[in-house]
Amino acid sequence: MSLYAQHTSTALAERLRDAYAVTAEFMADIVRQSCRRFPSAGQSVKSSRVERLILSGAWTDAALALIDLELPQWQVRRLVYDEGEWHCALSRQRELPDWLDPSVETRHADLALAILAAFVEAQRISAPESRPSVPSVRRDAGALYEPLLTDNFG
Template structure:
């Protein structure tokens, strides 16, 4: 599925990941179609081939980590932890900073692969280039009682 073929709101893929019980081939192909801009990559055919092998062998967690390596080269896994039935995954750009200084992406799920994929999709959305105009615009939500006021001093 091409990335620009359907206009979906950014949280829809996160909702699908949150609601899924386990990672499946269908869910992985949806992530590849909607969130991955570099897969398949012509310049990095070795990484792409590795991801394809992992997907064929249904190694979902390893495939998710390989996707992070391919799609988000500036991001690194900061922490993967298991606590009270949930897997927690944190991705960071500055892994060497203390926790309280770092602005990391954190996700959790009962399935390890889905926790990593959720963090990946969140980081991908944060890294996505925004289409902003070159000239800033002014908000147009004028109140009904709005009256312009001249505050120049003509004295």
């Protein structure tokens, strides 16, 4: 993952943690900063559903629809309300026991924000790392390091 993408997802996660409620502008920021498939030509039905849900203010349904659109391999494992907070867990293999399947777990006083925080964290984990096509060489060679030609041209 690029440094910019990592900083963006960290800043977005902090904004989600500190937010009190979802607004259309905030949802647009989340979509702009974390969604790679939205809007997608191949997923036009799902994209238009997300847009309709955002326009109608159905934040929880819009958050679940974003997970369905952007992270089809992730599923909601658990949504629990406990002591004034919503706890949301997303995982890739819902049928496996908790200890076998690493899941993303978040919490917030607002249900939609708890789901969106889990979505952003799952996006961060699922984002492919940017790797160069050519492997890099270690640059911390010792002081006694000397290149040596070992080819036999004779």
